[in-house]
Amino acid sequence: RRALGSLGKSRAKFISAEESTGITFDDFAGQEYIKRELQEIVRILKNDEEFQDKGIYCPKGVLLHGPPGTGKTLLAKAIAGEAGLPFFAANGTDFVEMFVGVAASRVKDLFASARSFTPSIIFIDEIDAIGSKRGGPDIGGGGAEREQGLLQILTEMDGFKVATSQVLVIGATNRLDILDPALLRKGRFDKIIRVGLPSKDGRLAILKVHARNKFFRSEEEKEALLQEIAELTEDFTGAELQNILNEAGILTARKDLDYIGREELLEALKRQKGTFETGQEDSTEMPEELKLRLAYREAAVAVLACYFPDPYRPFAETDIKSISSQPNMRYTEISGKVFSRKSDFVNSIVRACAPRVIEEEMFGVDNLCWISAKATLEASRRAEFLILQTGMTAYGKAYYKNQSDLVPNLAAKLEALRDEYMRYAVDKCSSVLREYHSSVETITDILLDKGEIKAEEIWDIYKRAPRIPQPAVNAVDEYGALIYAGRWGIHGITLPG
Ligand code: ADP
Numbered sequence: 001r002r003a004l005g006s007l008g009k010s011r012a013k014f015i016s017a018e019e020s021t022g023i024t025f026d027d028f029a030g031q032e033y034i035k036r037e038l039q040e041i042v043r044i045l046k047n048d049e050e051f052q053d054k055g056i057y058c059p060k061g062v063l064l065h066g067p068p069g070t071g072k073t074l075l076a077k078a079i080a081g082e083a084g085l086p087f088f089a090a091n092g093t094d095f096v097e098m099f100v101g102v103a104a105s106r107v108k109d110l111f112a113s114a115r116s117f118t119p120s121i122i123f124i125d126e127i128d129a130i131g132s133k134r135g136g137p138d139i140g141g142g143g144a145e146r147e148q149g150l151l152q153i154l155t156e157m158d159g160f161k162v163a164t165s166q167v168l169v170i171g172a173t174n175r176l177d178i179l180d181p182a183l184l185r186k187g188r189f190d191k192i193i194r195v196g197l198p199s200k201d202g203r204l205a206i207l208k209v210h211a212r213n214k215f216f217r218s219e220e221e222k223e224a225l226l227q228e229i230a231e232l233t234e235d236f237t238g239a240e241l242q243n244i245l246n247e248a249g250i251l252t253a254r255k256d257l258d259y260i261g262r263e264e265l266l267e268a269l270k271r272q273k274g275t276f277e278t279g280q281e282d283s284t285e286m287p288e289e290l291k292l293r294l295a296y297r298e299a300a301v302a303v304l305a306c307y308f309p310d311p312y313r314p315f316a317e318t319d320i321k322s323i324s325s326q327p328n329m330r331y332t333e334i335s336g337k338v339f340s341r342k343s344d345f346v347n348s349i350v351r352a353c354a355p356r357v358i359e360e361e362m363f364g365v366d367n368l369c370w371i372s373a374k375a376t377l378e379a380s381r382r383a384e385f386l387i388l389q390t391g392m393t394a395y396g397k398a399y400y401k402n403q404s405d406l407v408p409n410l411a412a413k414l415e416a417l418r419d420e421y422m423r424y425a426v427d428k429c430s431s432v433l434r435e436y437h438s439s440v441e442t443i444t445d446i447l448l449d450k451g452e453i454k455a456e457e458i459w460d461i462y463k464r465a466p467r468i469p470q471p472a473v474n475a476v477d478e479y480g481a482l483i484y485a486g487r488w489g490i491h492g493i494t495l496p497g
Contacts, residue, residue, distance in 0.1 A: 023081040028071050029209045030202025030238070034193055038062075038075060041191070042082045045119060045168060060157055061169040061189035063127075065176040069239030070195045072172040076123040079170065086120045088113060092129030092173075095149040103130065103149030111156040114167045124153075127171035132178045150180060157188045177388065177411050194389070197235055204230040206238045210245045215252075217259045225265055232269060244268045273324050286323065291448065293359060293371055294320045294328075299443035300358035301327040301351070302453070303436045304429065306462040308347035312338045319452035325374045327355060345386040349421055352379035353429040358440070361433060376422075383421040387414055431470035439465040 025035045044051045044058040051057070062079075064072040080087035090110055095103040107130075114120045124130075130149045157169060171189055173179060183189050198206055207226040216222035233241060245260075247268035252260045286294070298318045305315045310331075318329040356375040359368055387393045433440060442461050446453050 023074065023077040025078045025082055027209060028074050028078055028238075029205035030198035031195065034075065034195060037191075037193060038079055039082070041168070042079055045079075045083045045085065048119065048166075058166065058168060059191040060166070060187060061171060061183075062191045062193065063171045063173065063176075063179075063184070063189040064193050064195050065173050066195035067197065067237060068174055069237035070197065071238045072195050073123070073125060074238075075195065076121070076170045076172065079168070080121045080123075083119075083121070085168075086114075086117045087123060088120065089123045089125070092124055092126040092131065095130045096146055103146060104152040107149050107152040107156060111159075111167065119166055119168070121168050121170060123170045123172070125172045127183075128173045128175040128178055131171070131173075131180055131183050132175075150183070154182055154188065177414055197237060198241075200230050200234075203233055203236065203241060206241045207245065210242045214245060214249055215259050217261070225260075225262055228262075229265055229269060236272075240272055244272050247271055270322075273326070290323065290369075290371075291320060292444075293363065293369060294323060295444045295447040296358050296362050296440070297355045297371055298328055298447055298453075299440045300354040300433055301329050302443055302458045303439050303462060304351045304354040304432060305329065306439075306459060307432050307436070308351055310348065310351075311344070312340075315455050315458075317452060317454045318447075320447050321451055323371065325370055325372075326378075340390075342386070342390070342392045345382065345390060345392070346421070346425075349379050349382045349386070349425040350428045350432075352382055353422075353425050354433070357426060357429045358433055361430065379425055380418055380422055383418045383425070384414065386421070387417050393417065435467050435470045436462065436465060437468065 025039060028035060041058060041062065044056060048058070064075060066072060076089075077087065088110060095106050110122060114122045130146055131153065132146070169189070171183075176192075184192065204226055207229060211222060211226060216225070229241075229244065233244070236244075244265070245268070248260045248264040251264040251267055252258075255264070257264070298320060302315070302318060313331045316330045316332050318327070320328070322328065352375060354375065355372040356368070356379075359372040363369075439462050442465065443453060443458060446457070446461075
């Protein structure tokens, strides 16, 4: 994709209609409902007058939010491509300058250019760089300047009339929580779409998109291999999946092979995961202490998986044959409709803490190593998701009820509530592991001895183990309600059996 270089003072990249048509919604896979919503916008953009006669107007702004690498930029380009409209791409950081007046005049410039090409599309990536809350802490300086830039965006968006041919502004951010509420008000970014991590089916679809220009031995083999990779890549973004296929292509070329095979794909996956390279998948090669830590980690994950069983994803088996910063436990994924309650989310936060809690308990807080490093990150990510995305906490509800009603100081409140959930989760996790200490030890021994263990045996050990009852851990959420009460929860989580 060639851009016509910097445009005036605005630093934005201009991509003409002819060029932008290269990318379409076919390039984005998974999360079909997002495409459907955006396709509707494209239809309105293209047939502006026809829709206006019916009193239907295109939103002025669409805000795409979600983790990096999930395809937000791709979607913005696809909108431009599908609608065949010129596309002006800028980055929020382009407007953050220490010099007085520059930010505002760059914004003005950008909108002026886009307006001279109407209908057209402006894409502002990382819009939080300029659109963060006014009056908040001034991280990185340039606060007053940024504020001017933000005000200018608001002025520009309010400025253009909803009559005939317009400019559609698409913003992207992974920090919706720090955006200034004024941006989200009606008539500005009034369409907010979350672009999340893909499901298993979504991952398969994304892999297929990026396998289009790759060679496989046969269609059947391709299908089977991509299916396998999709199952092994929970929590991967589209960008990471694309990397796996590219890396596999490079490995294939390096080996002078004609087709991408299973070995290359798994090797590429391992690299993407940042898996510790042992040279061979054999735990005999690992230092004894690492092996022990790994066995404890897997045992703790297994016990927590029994204590808080995920009704939709029973676990299958685990091993200590390879090392990565994430647990080796494998699950049988059940697709279809998942019905999750608040307690399910909370329990999943507790489960995610297991690697970190066991390492701290067994080796001491000053003696942690990287094999549990991702656990706390993962747990707090889940807590944030529960708080903001599910609509099951006060903030999430306000979030969905009325975008313009954003809770004041949401970021600080989110942090405080997240910490509360984390404190609860760590406490709960640690009391479960103490209660089932003997199961943890037994599973660890089996792992050290045999290298692997299956669900059936884990359940057996878990159910038969002598337990040392621990005092109940409870916490209250922002309503003053119990976050969790009682062993299997008060909401009737199915007992294992
Ligand atoms: P973001 O803007 O959300 O950070 P990008 O749009 O830059 O993410 O994604 C980077 C690349 O990853 C895209 O160009 C695309 O090749 C790939 N990608 C990400 N998500 C998807 C998806 N859902 N379908 C197909 N490809 C994707």
